[in-house]
Amino acid sequence: MEKQTSPYRWGMVVDLDRCSGCGACVVACQAENNVAICGKKEIAEGRNMHWLRIERFWVGEYPNVRARFLPVLCQHCRDAPCEPVCPVYASYHNPDGLNGQVYNRCVGTRYCGNNCPYAVRVFNFYSHQWPKPLENQLSPDITVRTRGVMEKCTFCIQRIRRAKEDAGGEGRLIRDGEVQPACAQTCPTEALVFGNLADPRSRVARLVRSPRRFRLLEHLGTHPSVYYLKGGGREHV
Amino acid sequence: MxxxxxxxxxxxxxxxxxxxxxxxxxxxxxxxxxxxxxxxTPGRAEYFASACRFCPAGCGILVRVSEGRAKKIEGNPDHPVNRGKLCARGQAILQEVYHPDRVPQPLRRSGPRGSGKFTPISWGEGLSLLTGQLRTLQRERTTERLALMTPQLQGTLADLAARFMATFGSPHHIRFDLLAPDWLRAANRRSFGQASLPWYDIAGTRYLLSFGADFLEYHLSPVHYGFAFGRMRQGRDTVRGHFTYVGGRMSLTAASADRWMPARPGSEGALALGMARLILSESLYDAASLAANGLRPDRLSAGLEGYDLPRVAQLTGLSQQVIAEVAREFATTPPSLAMAGEMVAFQENGAEAVRAVQLLNVLVGNLNRPGGVYPGGGPVAGPENSFADLLALVEKMRGDRMGVALIHGDPLHAIPQTTGFPEALGRVPFIVSFSPLLDDTALQADLVLPDHAALESWGDVIPLAAPRGTVIGLMQPVVTPLHDTRQFPEVLMTTARELGGGMAAAFPYQSYQEMLKETMKRELHPAGGIDLETVWVDLLRQGGLFKTEGKRGKGYRWRAEAPIPLPAEPRFAGDERRFPLHLQVYPSTAFYDGRGAPLPWLQQLPDPMTTVVWDSWVEINPGTAAGLGIGFGDLVEVTSPRGSLRLPAVIYPGIRPDLVAIPMGQGHRGMGRYAAGRGANPLVLLALPPSETGPLPAWNATRVRVARISKEGGLVTAGNPEGSYRGELIEI
Incomplete structure (x- = not known):
């Protein structure tokens, strides 16, 4: 067990029993983080830039068929396969337990993307355009990534930084619920809950103790900070 | 030292x-x-409260603005409808402001109609063209030749439009909207004697039974009911609400259900009555509720004689055991709740089928109780048959009895061609469009007077679904207008002033903003005597007026003279042998009825059920597709009695073998670079079934056939059609 040097260990709970798959989180993430607009061709090549995607699974056959949704974002693993392979330390582990990505270090080897079992790192294969005046929508808090750079979900680190500055100014820690990434903020069914796993009283830490809890590809030993809660009671199909 | x-x-x-x-x-x-x-570098942004008018749900929004530019839209946590949450569409309206293809100033047509050739003109010229046309109508004493087509407006704008038309002297204000809940108002009037829209207490219910009501996507207020759905599932310590969905296609909403009942299209009402009969015969009904509603179980039973289990099973194509099980669960899990939605109402027998679902609520006592259904706090009155108004207008346009059409919205894309609207509109000598983008209607217009984007506008938004009280969202301009555009109500008011006389006198306001303030003044203090200026800034800061306490209105009670709902056998347009499949058109999760199509974020958003991006498609059951030799992504031709379309096929396990489905929203001629020429508009396929009482808005009663054309469908999905992981690996 590594030594905890920060009072925070950010984590998320995705309650699949609440998630309706509506896609509000996907647009929220794209709007918050200056994620590029990708055309049909780019997506056909498997080069969509979304940091957060919703997987859809069909289970069974008509008429006993079910559709299941699974929002997949960076799992912010404690033992992240993406981190040790970066030759230039662009992917790093920050003290709060986030898998960070330093864009201006990235030289585009894409080793991290290859090594990520969750396929949540996206690479700028192209220079992306925001035709005028669409560039006005770009958030000034975050860099616009250029071609040749790997990017990924940061748990909206700009919001965490903001909250830390505010809390630090008042000499306190960030309160539970004070900071949430764009996806969790907008989720209509409140399926996404974000918080500090190091604080046993936080909402996210309480939900993580649910017996419905599981983590994605747990057997790989990556120890993700994103926990999923199984959809319950689907006894009929 | x-x-x-x-x-x-x-x-x-x-x-x-x-x-x-x-x-x-x-x-x-x-x-x-x-x-x-x-x-x-986390900066300090400013937040301005406003309201979303993308769909009639009317959520409250907060817009993050830095350096005078809107950066992001978030839900307003104080707004009682969406409580800080927001759907994909609401967040994407940011791109409406900064869309690269906005109409920057008024345009006058310079080529033939529909050629898309326009000359930029000034507002002075544009307004004088419009007033010139209107003066001619006045001079010739033919003011009824003016038509105004808008979506179903609310609040001050509705008042303004109505006043404009009434003062001018024309009855032709058409408020047709394919997805507007006219059908629900009409059914409520027939069953309960009041046309107010219902408010469903989904969060408090234990058994939710939805008949084609896709409340997580577009039905009434998706964010409001989505929030409630999350609480219904996991918001209570010991109760997890159960959800059963009835409908031939597994919609996004149905995907969240515990049980999916793919009833045959048009048989949903019969299914509701079959359940009602079973509940009556097994004495599972709520006797007190029946008594309170003036219904007698023996009479009801007699009325529902024909809906015995074997017959209903045969009509719906479902097993008797499943129907009985669901009926018993529904009756014995109070509080339960039955909802009827568009996918039922848009059948030819939809009007009665919706009432059959209401009867289920009466039967087990779900009216006016927690976990059940209440008359909502939204706008009490509204159009109940705007479709009839539309048909009447089309008739007049055809007979060259309309001189000027003022159009807000894009009816050429959003109104099915089977109504004859496109040809009829072509006969109107002067068409004015107020679209901010050159959409299909604006391309046919003689004059385009571009409206502001929503984030540049003043306005009030009255949500469709609110539990009680008065909820009015206030829109305020959060950025200075980017282009030389003017707000639609402002243009109407200026026109009225220029026309002078009674028209000018009807609008004694300096601006639309002033008229808006008058409305708010009335809402805050009906008796008058309030200094609005002191509270106006607070209202704007908070995002509107939210009076959610107070008493509920008169509850629902079955009308004494209301007949027992008896949906007839459904009729369909198209011969069963030539057109073996049913067609369902449904509002797309991203685009609603098509108004979201110009926004690239929504085009890029993978459709939740199919993960298709930047396109439209037809969903076919795997068995049916195999029989027709159709594979995933093949180009197919869908032919109805009305027309045909070519589009890629998606093999969709969650749809009946005798049904195919196409999402609405694509297939625009215009609407900017991201939407134009993309995908197909399924509304061109729709035909209306024969009816004695005149055409009904039965949009899901068309039959089609499907044939494979080639392998090159050009379909792009963001995800692997099977999902990236094997399901058993992650055990969901």
Whole structure:
């Protein structure tokens, strides 16, 4: 067990029993983080830039068929396969337990993307355009990534930084619920809950103790900070 | 000074210099050891409250603005409808402001109609063209030849439009909207004697039974009911609400259900009555509720005689056991709740089928109780048959009895061609469009007077679904208008002023904003005597007027003279042998009825059920597709009695074998670079089934056939059609 040097260990709970798959989180993430607009061709090549995607699974056959949704974002693993392979330390582990990505270090080897079992790192294969005046929508808090750079979900680190500055100014820690990434903020069914796993009283830490809890590809030993809660009671199909 | 002291002081100075030297070196080193967070510089943004008018749900929004530019839209946590949450569409209206293809100033047609050739003109010229046309109508005493087509407006704008038309002297204000809940108002009037829209207490229910009501996507208020759905599932300690969905296609909403009942299209009402009959015969009904509603179980049973289990099973194509099970669960899990939605109402027998679902609520006592259904706090009155108004207008346009059409919205894309609207509109001599983008209607217009984007506008938004009280969202301009555009109500008011006389007198306001203030004044204090200026800023800051306490209105009670709902056998347009499949058109999750199509974020958003991006498609059951030799992504031709379309096929396990489905929203001629020429508009396929009482808005009663054309469908999905992981690996 590594030594905890920060009072925070950010984590998320995705309650699949609440998630309706509506896609509000996907647009929220794209709007918050200056994620590029990708055309049909780019997506056909498997080069969509979304940091957060919703997987859809069909289970069974008509008429006993079910559709299941699974929002997949960076799992912010404690033992992240993406981190040790970066030759230039662009992917790093920050003290709060986030898998960070330093864009201006990235030289585009894409080793991290290859090594990520969750396929949540996206690479700028192209220079992306925001035709005028669409560039006005770009958030000034975050860099616009250029071609040749790997990017990924940061748990909206700009919001965490903001909250830390505010809390630090008042000499306190960030309160539970004070900071949430764009996806969790907008989720209509409140399926996404974000918080500090190091604080046993936080909402996210309480939900993580649910017996419905599981983590994605747990057997790989990556120890993700994103926990999923199984959809319950689907006894009929 | 002693030598010793000198050396001590000198040593300290040297050490100090050395240490400070170290520190400065460290400052350069540290960023490399402890890296910065991704070049993040969190700035201080300003938030302005406003309201979303994309769909009639009317959510409250907060817009993040920095350096005078809107950056992001978030839900307004104080708004009782969406409580800080927001759907994909609401967040994407940001791109409406900064869309690269907005109409920057008024345009006059310079080529033939529909050629898309326009000459930019000034507002002065544009307005004088419009007033010139209107003056001609006045002079010739043919003011009824003016038509105004808008979506179903609310609040001040509705008042303004109505006043404009009434004062001018024309009855032709058409408020047709394919997805507007006219059908629900009409059914409520027939069953309960009041046309207010219902408010469903989904969060408090234990058994939710939805008949084609896709409340997580577009039905009434998706964010409001989505929030409630999350609480219904996991918001209570010991109760997890159960959800059963009835409908031939597994919609996004149905995908969240515990049980999906793919009833045959048009048989949903019969299914509801079959359940009602079973509940009656097994005495599972709520006797007190029946008594309170003036219904007698024996009479009801007699009325529902024909809906015995074997017959209903045969009509719906479902097993008797499943129907009985669901009926018993529904009756014995109070509080339960039955909802009827568009996918039922748009059948030919939809009007009665919706009432059959209402009867289920009466039967088990779900009216006016927690976990059940209440008359909502939204706008009490509204159009109940705007479709009939539309048909009447089309008739007049055809007979060359309309001179000027003022159009807000894009009816050429959003109204099915089977109504004859496109040809009829072509006969109107002067068409004015107020679209901010050159959409299909604006392309046919003679004059385009571009409206502001929503984030540049004033306005009030009255949500469709609110539990009780008065909820009025206020829209305020959060950015200065980007182009030389003017707000639609402002243009109407200016026109009225220029026309002079009674028209000018009807609008004694300096601006639309002033009229809006008058409305708010009335809402705040009907008796008058309030200084609005003191509260106006607070209202704007908070995002509107939210009076959610107070008593509920008169509850629902079955009308004494209301007949027992008896949906007839459904009729369909198209011969069963030539057109073996049913067609369902449904509002797309991303585009609603098509108004979201110009926004690239929504085009890029993978459709939740199919993960298709930037396109439209037809969903076919795997068995049916195999029989027709159709594979995933093949180009197919869908032919109805009305027309045909070519589009790619998606093999969709969650749809009946005798049904195919196409999402609405694509297939625009215009609407900017991201929407134009993309996908197909399924509304061109729709035909209306024969009816004695005149055409009904039965949009899901068309039959089609499907044939494979080629392998090249050009379909792009963001995800693997099977999902990236094997389901058993992640055990969901």
């Amino acid at each position: 002693k030598r010793r002291t000198f050396l001590q002081l000198g040593g300290m100075t040297a050490a100090g210099a050395w240490l400070s030297g170290c520190r400065s070196a460290n400052e350069k080193l540290i960023p490399y050891l402890v890296p910065p967070d991704e070049g993040v």
